[in-house]
Every structure is written in structure tokens, then in C-alpha cells.
Amino acid sequence: MSSLIVETTGLTKRYKKHEAVNKVDLKVQKGDIYGFLGPNGAGKTTTIRMLLGLIRPTEGEVHLFGENLAENRMSILGKVGSLVETPSYYGHLTGFENLEAMRRLLRVEDPSRIDQVLELVRLTGAKDKAVKDYSLGMKQRLGIAMALLNEPELLILDEPTNGLDPAGIHEIRELIKEMPGKFGMTVLVSSHLLSEVDQIATRVGIIKEGKLIFQDSIEVLRKESRPRLRLVTDSLKQAEKFLRENHYEVMRDGEEALLLTETDMKTSADINRLLVENGFEVCRIEEIKRSLEDIFLELTGKETDSR
Incomplete structure (x- = not known):
């Protein structure tokens, strides 16, 4: 059985004459923290949206857990948690209430799972506070808590440290680093900042103008330097x-x-x-x-x- 959790073959997304993603072959192994790196506008979010079935590829295939996403979308995505761009939340509700709404939407049976994810993202002390009063870092952590509710095997985070202050960046970074060891999770995290990816990733893919120009372990990249x-x-x-x-x-x-x-x-x-x-x-x-x-x-x- 393949140890690849994410595998894309010739993944392409074309908008009229513009190729946002061009024949990308991603390979993410079980237990990886895969840093998906590239300048803004390079095609990271478009690729992630195709991995999550939010948009259809023009060409190519996505396989998650060895299964074709196009053929088994619902069963596959039940094992995936994601935070793409800005987390969605109800500002007038508390952190706990937002998670309760998401728990019901995801049909997570165990109500105690909310307390578990609040502890994971270190928001237990703020669970009864209205989310509109959360700092940006707290909102990002709430978004990650929502992504963790269904105990995913694969966690996909799109620019999770964007706009955070140094303390917020450190919190998110430490949280991501815990995921594979503590929970057996595979993590794909996108960023335009090499310094962030360097501190958490075990494997790196670099995308430029829609094309994957580097994919290997972080050690291979470090060896070049x-x-x-x-x-x-x-x-x-x-x-x-x-x-x-x-x-x-x-x-x-x-x-x-x-x-x-x-x-x-x-x-x-x-x-x-x-x-x-x-x-x-x-x-x-x-x-x-x-x-x-x-x-x-x-x-x-x-x-x-x-x-």
C-alpha cells in the first residue's frame, strides 16, 4: 500500500488563456509536514482548492489516501480538515458556540470533542468570549480548531500565519509541529515565507507561476545553502x-x-x-x-x- 497521503498527477487549472496551475505533481508522504511554498499569486491556493474539491481541475487527477477524489469525494473529505484563507465564524457567538455549530454541521457525535480541540489550540480560557473580541491570532487558532473537530488524518492550512504578530506566528508554528507526532496527522501548509516553512517542514514543494519547480526534503534545500x-x-x-x-x-x-x-x-x-x-x-x-x-x-x- 502506498504511503502517499496526497498525490496529484498533471494537475492543471486554466482560466481562459491563463494557467494558474500547470501540470503539478505533488507527493505528500504520511506523517509529513509539507511546506507548500511560493510567492503570492504562484498558484498555491488554487492547488489547495482543487485538493479539497472546491474547484475542478481543467486537467489531471487528485488522489488522497490512495483514492481518486473525483470518484470518492465525500468519503475522502471526511478524513480531511482544512483552513483556507480567512476562517469563517459568527462574530456574535462565542468560540464554544462556533465550534458547536461546526460540530453539528460535520456530524461529529462526541460533544466533548469541542473541549479537546479548544485545549489543543489553547483557547479554553476564551471559549465563552464573543469571537468578534478575539485577536487575529485567536481567530486563526479557532479556525484550526474547527479544522481539527473531525479528527482528520490530513490537515491542510493555507497561509495560517498571514497577518499575525510574532507571538501569534510562534503559537501557530508550535501547534503545527505537534500534529504528526501527537496525533499521527499529515499536514500540508502553504506559505510565501521561506523562514516560516524552514522552521516546521520536513518536506518542501516550491511553486512558481503555476509550475512545481522543487520538491524534496527540507534537508536537500538546506544542503544547497x-x-x-x-x-x-x-x-x-x-x-x-x-x-x-x-x-x-x-x-x-x-x-x-x-x-x-x-x-x-x-x-x-x-x-x-x-x-x-x-x-x-x-x-x-x-x-x-x-x-x-x-x-x-x-x-x-x-x-x-x-x-
């Missing part, structure tokens, strides 16, 4: 060949320099000496550091939104 040794010599091609013959891992940095993954002082000194002793003129040798943000900007070719 490790420091490298940048080397400029008078004979680049020959130096590259020579270093490979001496068992160094070398790659080109355009037409001007070479990059090596080993950056410790001894390796730098050894390479410098080896090249000079074999007739190469080393013009420059330096350590280059790139942040995860640099990698993200390089992949997406856009500046992230500052919200």
Missing part, C-alpha cells in the same frame, strides 16, 4: 579537470570560477598549494555563503512579499 569554496584561476577548464583527477568535487560557477563543496581551512590550503605547485595561477580563493532565502529567490526569481 551550505558554504562553498569559490576559486578563480588563469586556466579554468584545465584546473577543473586537474581537481577532478585529484578526487575533488568541482562544479562551474559560470565562466569565471569553480565551486567546491569542501570549505574547511585545511582543504582550502591543500587545494591552493596543489594548484600552485602544478603550474596554475590562483587569482582568488574565497568562501561563499548562501542563505536559504537566497536559494528561494534564485529558484523563484522574485522577491518575497514582506507581509
Whole structure:
């Protein structure tokens, strides 16, 4: 049996001539916290709406828990909880009353489930307060509580930290991190902020202009940001060949320099000496550091939104 909780094949959504989502193949494993990352307008929310059956794909298929969403929509979505964009609530009702209304709508039989989710999202002390008097962070947590009512196996959150202050962001982040370990839940969370995804995700998918341009573990992305040794010599091609013959891992940095993954002082000194002793003129040798943000900007070719 496949361990994939979410799998899309060629998922596409076209509006007239504009392709909002273009042949996206998502793969989310059981127990993942999958960070779905991309600039605003990249196609994240459209993809999520297709995963939840809120809009129909122009092409492609969605499989959740190994089943085709188009063929088994009701039974599949009974195992999914979601918060897409702004949570819906009745402002004049209390947090408890909002959850009671949602419990009846979802046909959750056990009334005590309300107290359980209130405790999970740390709103027990505010359950009798009118939601119109909640802070933005409290409203987001109430939205997540609603998504958790039916004890979902898959939790989908679309930009859950949008507009929150640092304390609110921290609360939501810690809550998401608990889900797989405590409750065996798989989480897909979208964001336009790499710094947020980096702190919670085990796996990352990056979408740009409707296309999935990266999908792998967060460790693979972090590996890309490790420091490298940048080397400029008078004979680049020959130096590259020579270093490979001496068992160094070398790659080109355009037409001007070479990059090596080993950056410790001894390796730098050894390479410098080896090249000079074999007739190469080393013009420059330096350590280059790139942040995860640099990698993200390089992949997406856009500046992230500052919200």
C-alpha cells in the first residue's frame, strides 16, 4: 500500500488563456509536514482548492489516501480538515458556540470533542468570549480548531500565519509541529515565507507561476545553502579537470570560477598549494555563503512579499 497521503498527477487549472496551475505533481508522504511554498499569486491556493474539491481541475487527477477524489469525494473529505484563507465564524457567538455549530454541521457525535480541540489550540480560557473580541491570532487558532473537530488524518492550512504578530506566528508554528507526532496527522501548509516553512517542514514543494519547480526534503534545500569554496584561476577548464583527477568535487560557477563543496581551512590550503605547485595561477580563493532565502529567490526569481 502506498504511503502517499496526497498525490496529484498533471494537475492543471486554466482560466481562459491563463494557467494558474500547470501540470503539478505533488507527493505528500504520511506523517509529513509539507511546506507548500511560493510567492503570492504562484498558484498555491488554487492547488489547495482543487485538493479539497472546491474547484475542478481543467486537467489531471487528485488522489488522497490512495483514492481518486473525483470518484470518492465525500468519503475522502471526511478524513480531511482544512483552513483556507480567512476562517469563517459568527462574530456574535462565542468560540464554544462556533465550534458547536461546526460540530453539528460535520456530524461529529462526541460533544466533548469541542473541549479537546479548544485545549489543543489553547483557547479554553476564551471559549465563552464573543469571537468578534478575539485577536487575529485567536481567530486563526479557532479556525484550526474547527479544522481539527473531525479528527482528520490530513490537515491542510493555507497561509495560517498571514497577518499575525510574532507571538501569534510562534503559537501557530508550535501547534503545527505537534500534529504528526501527537496525533499521527499529515499536514500540508502553504506559505510565501521561506523562514516560516524552514522552521516546521520536513518536506518542501516550491511553486512558481503555476509550475512545481522543487520538491524534496527540507534537508536537500538546506544542503544547497551550505558554504562553498569559490576559486578563480588563469586556466579554468584545465584546473577543473586537474581537481577532478585529484578526487575533488568541482562544479562551474559560470565562466569565471569553480565551486567546491569542501570549505574547511585545511582543504582550502591543500587545494591552493596543489594548484600552485602544478603550474596554475590562483587569482582568488574565497568562501561563499548562501542563505536559504537566497536559494528561494534564485529558484523563484522574485522577491518575497514582506507581509
